[in-house]
Amino acid sequence: xxxxxxxxxxxxxxxxxxxxxxxxxxxxxxxxxxxxxxxxxxxxxxxxxxxxxxxxxxxxxxxxxxxxxxxxxxxxxxxxxxxxxxxxxxxxxxxxxxxxxxxxxxxxxxxxxxxxxxxxxxxxxxxxxxxxxxxxxxxxxxxxxxxxxxxxxxxxxxxxxxxxxxxxxxxxxxxxxxxxxxxxxxxxxxxxxxxxxxxxxxxxxxxxxxxxxxxxxxxxxxxxxxxxxxxxxxxxxxxxxxxxxxxxxxxxxxxxxxxxxxxxxxxxxxxxxxxxxxxxxxxxxxxxxxxxxxxxxxxxxxxxxxxxxxxxxxxxxxxxxxxxxxxxxxxxxxxxxxxxxxxxxxxxxxxxxxxxxxxxxxxxxxxxxxxxxxxxxxxxxxxxxxxxxxxxxxxxxxxxxxxxxxxxxxxxxxxxxxxxxxxxxxxxxxxxxxxxxxxxxxxxxxxxxxxxxxxxxxxxxxxxxxxxxxxxxxxxxxxxxxxxxxxxx
Amino acid sequence: xxxxxxxxxxxxxxxxxxxxxxxxxxxxxxxxxxxxxxxxxxxxxxxxxxxxxxxxxxxxxxxxxxxxxxxxxxxxxxxxxxxxxxxxxxxxxxxxxxxxxxxxxxxxxxxxxxxxxxxxxxxxxxxxxxxxxxxxxxxxxxxxxxxxxxxxxxxxxxxxxxxxxxxxxxxxxxxxxxxxxxxxxxxxxxxxxxxxxxxxxxxxxxxxxxxxxxxxxxxxxxxxxxxxxxxxxxxxxxxxxxxxxxxxxxxxxxxxxxxxxxxxxxxxxxxxxxxxxxxxxxxxxxxxxxxxxxxxxxxxxxxxxxxxxxxxxxxxxxxxxxxxxxxxxxxxxxxxxxxxx
Numbered sequence: 127x128x129x130x131x132x133x134x135x136x137x138x139x140x141x142x143x144x145x146x147x148x149x150x151x152x153x154x155x156x157x158x159x160x161x162x163x164x165x166x167x168x169x170x171x172x173x174x175x176x177x178x179x180x181x182x183x184x185x186x187x188x189x190x191x192x193x194x195x196x197x198x199x200x201x202x203x204x205x206x207x208x209x210x211x212x213x214x215x216x217x218x219x220x221x222x223x224x225x226x227x228x229x230x231x232x233x234x235x236x237x238x239x240x241x242x243x244x245x246x247x248x249x250x251x252x253x254x255x256x257x258x259x260x261x262x263x264x265x266x267x268x269x270x271x272x273x274x275x276x277x278x279x280x281x282x283x284x285x286x287x288x289x290x291x292x293x294x295x296x297x298x299x300x301x302x303x304x305x306x307x308x309x310x311x312x313x314x315x316x317x318x319x320x321x322x323x324x325x326x327x328x329x330x331x332x333x334x335x336x337x338x339x340x341x342x343x344x345x346x347x348x349x350x351x352x353x354x355x356x357x358x359x360x361x362x363x364x365x366x367x368x369x370x371x372x373x374x375x376x377x378x379x380x381x382x383x384x385x386x387x388x389x390x391x392x393x394x395x396x397x398x399x400x401x402x403x404x405x406x407x408x409x410x411x412x413x414x415x416x417x418x419x420x421x422x423x424x425x426x427x428x429x430x431x432x433x434x435x436x437x438x439x440x441x442x443x444x445x446x447x448x449x450x451x452x453x454x455x456x457x458x459x460x461x462x463x464x465x466x467x468x469x470x471x472x473x474x475x476x477x478x479x480x481x482x483x484x485x486x487x488x489x490x491x492x493x494x495x496x497x498x499x500x501x502x503x504x505x506x507x508x509x510x511x512x513x514x515x516x517x518x519x520x521x522x523x524x525x526x527x528x529x530x531x532x533x534x535x536x537x538x539x540x541x542x543x544x545x546x547x548x549x550x551x552x553x554x555x556x557x558x559x560x561x562x563x564x565x566x567x568x569x570x571x572x573x574x575x576x577x578x579x580x581x582x583x584x585x586x587x588x589x590x591x592x593x594x595x596x597x598x599x600x601x602x603x604x605x606x607x608x609x610x611x612x613x614x615x
Numbered sequence: 616x617x618x619x620x621x622x623x624x625x626x627x628x629x630x631x632x633x634x635x636x637x638x639x640x641x642x643x644x645x646x647x648x649x650x651x652x653x654x655x656x657x658x659x660x661x662x663x664x665x666x667x668x669x670x671x672x673x674x675x676x677x678x679x680x681x682x683x684x685x686x687x688x689x690x691x692x693x694x695x696x697x698x699x700x701x702x703x704x705x706x707x708x709x710x711x712x713x714x715x716x717x718x719x720x721x722x723x724x725x726x727x728x729x730x731x732x733x734x735x736x737x738x739x740x741x742x743x744x745x746x747x748x749x750x751x752x753x754x755x756x757x758x759x760x761x762x763x764x765x766x767x768x769x770x771x772x773x774x775x776x777x778x779x780x781x782x783x784x785x786x787x788x789x790x791x792x793x794x795x796x797x798x799x800x801x802x803x804x805x806x807x808x809x810x811x812x813x814x815x816x817x818x819x820x821x822x823x824x825x826x827x828x829x830x831x832x833x834x835x836x837x838x839x840x841x842x843x844x845x846x847x848x849x850x851x852x853x854x855x856x857x858x859x860x861x862x863x864x865x866x867x868x869x870x871x872x873x874x875x876x877x878x879x880x881x882x883x884x885x886x887x888x889x890x891x892x893x894x895x896x897x898x899x900x901x902x903x904x905x906x907x908x909x910x911x912x913x914x915x916x917x918x919x920x921x922x923x924x925x926x927x928x929x930x931x932x933x934x935x936x937x938x939x940x941x942x943x944x945x946x947x948x949x950x951x952x953x954x955x956x
Contacts, residue, residue: 231835254779261916262835265909272907272953279950 129317129347136310140303147299154292158285164218165281167207171225172274174204178229179267182236186260189243201233218280225273232266235259321349328356337364381450388446395439402432441568444499445553448575453493460488460501460533464522467502471509480512485523488533490600492580500576503569504535504596510563511539511594527599536595541588550586656687657856662699662708665692665886667814667896668735668841669712671867671904673885674878678870680863686856695795696841697768703728703845709853710845710860714769715910718844719917722938723927729847729940731857732864733905737813738838740899741773743831744802744820745809751829754781757788763807766792767926769839774811775920776836799823813839814896815888840910850940857943864904865947871902906944906952911935 178200185193208226239259240252324341331339337360343353406429410422417425461484468482490497505520512518515538524533542550542557549555551574554567577584577598588594659681663669672690675681681688693699696713700721703711712734722728743762745751751760754777764771771790778785791807798810799820812820821828843860850857871878879897883890914935922929936954945952 235835251779251782251784255782257919258776258779258836258916261912265838265912268909268912268953269907272909275953276950 127347129349132313132317133310136306136313139306143299143302143306146302147296150292150295150299154288154295157288157291161281161284161288164284165278167210168274168277168281171204171207172271172278174200174207175229175267175270175274178204178232179271182232182263182267185236186239186263189239189241191241194241197233197236201229204229216280218277218284221273221276221280225270225277228266228270228273232263232270235263235266239263317345317347317349321353325349325353325356328353332360332363337367384446388443396436399432399436399439403429403436406432438566438568441566441572445568445572445575448496448499448572448579451493451496451579453496453579455491456494458490458492458494458497460490460497460522460524461486463498463501464488464505464535467505468520471505475509478513478518480509480518480520483519483521483523488522488524490531490533492600496576496579500573501535503573507569508535508537508539508594510565511541511558512537513539513563515539524600531600532597533600534595534597536593538593541590541592541594543590544588547586547588551584656682657685657859658687658689659710659856659860660689660691660708661710661712662691662693662702663712664695664699666695667882667886667893667900668696668714668737668839670878670882670900670902671734671864671871672712672843673882674870675863675867677881677885678867680866680870681860683866684859684863686859686863695765695768697765700728700844709849710843710857712841712843715840715842715914716769716772716917716921717767718842718938719914719935720767720921720926722933722935723918723921723930727847728844729850729938730906731843731845731850731940732861732944733840733842733907733910734864734902735841736838736901736903736905737841737899739832739834740817740839740896741770741811741813741832741837742817743774743777743809743811744817744824745829745831746802746805746824747827747829749805749808751808754778754783754831757809757831758783759787759789760808761789761791761806763791763793763798763801763810764812765795765798766790768795769837770795770811770813771924772917772920773813773833773837773839775924777811777831777833780833780836814899815886815892818892818895838909838913840907840913845940847938847940850943854942857940858946861904861943861947868902868904904944904948904951906939906941906954908953908955911939911954914938 178197181193181196181200184190185197208222208229240256321343324343328339328341340357340360341353342357343350345353406425409417410425410429414422464484465482468484472478472480472482505522508520512520517538519538521534521536524531526532540558540563546557550557551570553571555571556565556567573596574584580600582598582600584596584598586594586596661672663672676688676690691699691702691708693702696711697717699708699711700713700717702708704721704726710731718728718730743754743757745757745760749760750756757778762774764774774788774790775785778788791801793801793807793810795812795816798812798816801807802810802820803823810816810820817830821830843864845857867878879893880890882897883893886893915932918927918932918935921927936956939954941952941954941956
């Protein structure tokens with residue numbers, strides 16, 4: 127049976143028991159009320175009977191008219207009481223019927239009592255009749271009082287019995303509730319707590335690296351299903367990790383190949399380039415006077431091309447280093463870094479008039495070397511694309527957006543068309559002609575890689591001729607983001 | 616050698632089951648055990664008339680309630696209570712069942728009798744059954760008539776009370792002493808004009824005469840009680856026996872209340888009459904144990920009558936309280952005792 131069904135059953139049993147107790151109490155309350163009412167009626171009847179007995183014997187002794195009238199009044203009162211006592215049932219009803227018969231007989235006999243008192247003398251028959259009448263009245267009224275007392279006793283017994291019944295049903299109900307609670311607790315421990323403990327143990331095992339651990343629960347309830355899902359999940363994770371390990375090994379192998387390739391690029395490809403550049407220079411220097419203008423132009427072009435290829439190789443190696451370098455996160459004073467770079471850049475072209483606006487106190491938690499590469503690229507770009515702007519302004523700063531800090535590098539240079547923004551961070555992608563703004567098209571790709579390694583989003587806003595702004599949101603670096611950045615980078 | 620853990624726990628579990636089952640069995644044997652029958656039943660001789668008034672005694676015997684309470688009862692059937700009382704006084708019975716009238720007569724004669732309990736009340740059971748063809752249509756028509764009655768019985772007292780109730784002189788009647796089993800016959804053959812009788816004789820007479828019968832009841836004249844009586848010495852010295860008798864009679868009373876039809880059939884069978892013939896008595900007699908204060912008044916009235924009728928020497932009305940034995944009924948069901956004490 128499912129735990130849910132068991133819980134419903136237990137709840138239904140508890141509810142049923144409570145309803146039983148409530149019904150019992152309600153029923154008992156009605157019974158006690160009826161018994162109390164019966165007792166009240168019986169007591170009132172007994173009081174009236176006492177009154178009747180008193181005035182009857184007053185009348186028998188003295189034949190006072192007042193006593194006769196009082197007997198009439200009591201009789202009428204008793205008639206009303208008997209008529210009102212309609213709710214009395216069982217043996218009490220029989221007693222009440224007897225009581226009514228006796229009282230009627232008593233009243234009837236009372237009416238036969240001679241209103242004149244015969245004190246001695248008179249005939250024997252009348253004397254005997256009077257004696258018999260008195261005896262019968264005495265007997266009837268004694269019996270009536272006994273019956274009235276019995277009615278009161280019956281009411282008391284009924285109250286006692288009802289109270290005992292209430293106690294019994296309440297105790298039985300409580301015992302039932304205790305039994306249900308104990309059973310539910312036992313089932314809860316067996317079906318919920320024990321499986322939770324096993325599940326907790328299993329998660330601890332898996333967390334400690336035991337991917338072969340399986341719960342292997344055979345029950346058909348919710349925990350059985352959960353355990354089977356858990357086992358399926360650990361199996362799937364085990365398979366995934368095996369696959370991941372395989373992929374990592376392949377990736378590691380590829381990285382080694384890439385390193386080897388990088389080595390080849392940096393050393394093997396650079397040597398012929400250096401030769402081409404060097405021998406071209408030697409030809410110009412040693413045989414320049416023997417070569418015509420066209421030949422010299424060719425040699426200069428060879429030298430320019432080989433130098434450009436060298437820069438491309440350097441940039442590519444730089445991109446590869448950014449991707450592979452290990453992150454060492456510290457507080458980095460972006461303001462100081464930007465100011466140093468601005469001074470350095472300004473020195474390369476002192477004739478240019480550029481206004482640098484660098485905010486104070488911009489600090490980020492990042493890898494200093496990588497962030498330096500990214501910032502250098504952004505500032506180089508800004509310097510380059512403001513080269514044709516009359517009053518160039520380059521701004522570096524940060525602003526708060528909620529809990530995050532958004533840093534930016536902005537300029538009022540050439541800008542670009544936002545329609546091509548998706549190509550902005552691709553390697554070797556250029557949005558301007560090289561003759562206008564020379565470059566390899568690697569710089570922004572490196573910037574994006576650096577920020578991605580940190581797990582920081584980077585985006586740009588620009589307009590053609592209206593300058594460009596590059597933003598990056600400096601989130602606190604986490605292992606997960608770094609991992610994602612690393613894997614993606 | 617040590618027992619393996621699993622085996623040990625199984626043994627323990629089994630032991631718990633065995634002990635539990637044994638406890639349950641012991642408990643059920645305690646709960647369901649019938650009252651143990653004593654090895655030897657206490658003998659008791661009860662003289663009783665073959666009348667419905669002694670119904671509880673007949674039913675208790677028929678249902679073996681006496682035996683269940685350790686009594687080996689021998690019933691000694693008689694034609695009326697007076698005869699049963701004679702058996703008691705002659706020492707041939709330990710207790711007897713009789714109406715209040717013969718008991719009072721014997722007490723007045725000096726018999727040391729005690730009433731252990733009332734067995735039945737019959738406030739409206741007796742009647743004067745007369746022949747209409749003799750011109751008897753009302754109570755006054757009875758004057759000067761021959762009326763059959765069993766002297767010294769409750770029928771005798773009823774007739775006297777009836778006459779008083781109607782302010783008639785009892786001396787105006789010519790009383791004919793007849794045993795109960797001859798009353799119907801005497802009325803039928805005309806040797807008497809009327810009879811005073813209790814049930815089922817009254818019903819028999821009414822049936823025999825049919826429309827020719829005129830019945831005159833007097834519920835306000837006399838409420839008869841039927842009693843279990845014994846010698847005062849016996850009641851005092853055999854309190855335990857009397858207590859058991861009372862318990863058996865209370866069982867019979869409960870049976871009558873719970874199974875009235877079965878009880879009536881059983882009683883009719885023991886009286887040797889058809890159940891329908893028992894109906895009038897069954898409806899007018901209340902089979903119920905008790906010791907009522909009101910009974911003392913009746914006993915005293917009956918004693919005055921008995922002295923007037925000459926059944927006993929004239930003397931002061933005795934204190935009947937000393938002839939009422941309350942202990943047995945008080946011990947069994949005290950709420951039935953309303954005698955002021």
